Amino acid sequence: MEPFKNLINRDTVATTGRHLRRAWPRFDQKRFEAQAATGLENLEFKARAMQLADALEATLPDDFNAACETLEASLAPPLALDAQGEPMKLGEAQADSGIAGWALWAAGEFVARRGVRDAVHAQRGLACLHAVTQRFTAEFAIRAFIQRHPGLSLDTLGQWQNDPSAHVRRLVSEGSRPRLPWGLRLQALVADPSPTLPLLRALQDDPSSYVRRSVANHLNDIAKDHPDLVAAWVREHLVGAPDARSALLRHASRSLIKAGHAPTLAAWGLASGLQGQAALTLSAKRAAVGGEIGLRVQLQSSARQPQQLVVDYAVHHVRANGGSSPKVFKGWKLTLGASEARTLDKRHSLKPVTTRTLYPGTHRIEVLVNGVALAEAAFKLEA
The missing domain is CATH 1.25.10 (Leucine-rich Repeat Variant)
Known part of the structure; x- marks a missing residue:
């Protein structure tokens, strides 16, 4: 390139x-x-x-x-x-x-x-x-x-x-x-x-x-x-919003939703966590820089009513000093039916980007449902 x-x-x-x-x-x-x-x-x-x-x-x-x-x-x-x-x-x-x-x-x-x-x-x-x-x-x-x-x-x-x-x-x-x-x-x-x-x-x-x-x-x-200010903005301007404005407000809320900010989640009707269980499995225990790894998220509802869910995932990247820092990636927005089981699959790229250097080591991945971490798995990233 x-x-x-x-x-x-x-x-x-x-x-x-x-x-x-x-x-x-x-x-x-x-x-x-x-x-x-x-x-x-x-x-x-x-x-x-x-x-x-x-x-x-x-x-x-x-x-x-x-x-x-x-x-x-x-x-x-x-x-x-x-x-x-x-x-x-x-x-x-x-x-x-x-x-x-x-x-x-x-x-x-x-x-x-x-x-x-x-x-x-x-x-x-x-x-x-x-x-x-x-x-x-x-x-x-x-x-x-x-x-x-x-x-x-x-x-x-x-x-x-x-x-x-x-x-x-x-x-x-x-x-x-x-x-x-x-x-x-x-x-x-x-x-x-x-x-x-x-x-x-x-x-x-x-x-x-x-x-x-x-x-x-x-x-x-x-x-x-000012997270509460934006949550209040979303709550005010979502009322009667046309589709284009709703999409704008959703995009404006993305960081707060990923962070599990309660007032923002409430504005979008996502205040409650998952009623049920979540599990995460990875396609491999090892992966190489430049490759990818598969994620499979399995959800099982125990609710009697449909649930509005935002399912994201956080990758805890290894840092140069040996520590780690999480980066949240967008996953899925869905309605999980009463007592429904749902499987979600995604491929996560491990190619280096200009804003993030990938270092070898054990990387944890957490599944976040409506901002709450419910399941995790780990893999070893190799140079």
Whole structure:
């Protein structure tokens, strides 16, 4: 598989330089490309984007408004959306017509560096990000504005919640997430998420699934620090909810359901544990890194009424220091009939991922039914 970092490469640099020169004939394309491409292959993904941003700082106009105008004039047309409001893949014709894709991570970084200096710069920078986010995303760049100019930024997001572009409406939610992966943590919103709640309320029934998914992830972020707030949100907004909102609230609740958070489970009618028994068997006692292992969960109801169940499983991964840490994986959502026996099968991948290193040793797996651990088994992972 091609390394993710190669999404920013020498072709990215050359294309960016060409479109900036088209937008501003005085642009020093050679200087930009020399600085942006030097040693690029030796850098990791974020470092590549930051090096491009450094080159933009060195070559775009000193006047911030002129720099923003140059960037805006160099952009490709906005990314098209499909019938569900999801962004479509970047086409060759669009890439030829202007800057789009991962190069705009660097452009957003440039705007953030220059734009947070004062309120006048911030207002111009936010307007530029409004254009950038329609071709890629400005969710990383806008966080510096929210941190340094919270009043102006949140007022602007409040205006954008009604923007005709789904890309911009998504930025309202995604850019203000308290704990956005890869992004600057917005510690003030981690402590008090109330400033963004009116934005989420306005967007949770958005016609675009792209926007709604961001709202769900934003609420899931809030749940890590304010679980009772999100449980109350789910309880309030689940009443009379259309299918799309119910799906959003379910996605927003995923971490709390996995954790067995009682108020959230109650909001979904999952407050009671399994009436009956659960057993877990594994397909092997040993498995290798890169392979997989099979799980078989057997449920037996002793209830006289059907039971609504969420069955997940936690893998206690061995850590480098010899300890272990659990990671919960989604399993099944089901209705178990009165006195019914049900068998559930799943294959669990043991391939390493960028966010988790797999170490040899004994790994425990627990079955969680409505957040309660009811059965476990173990296997030995070998290198």
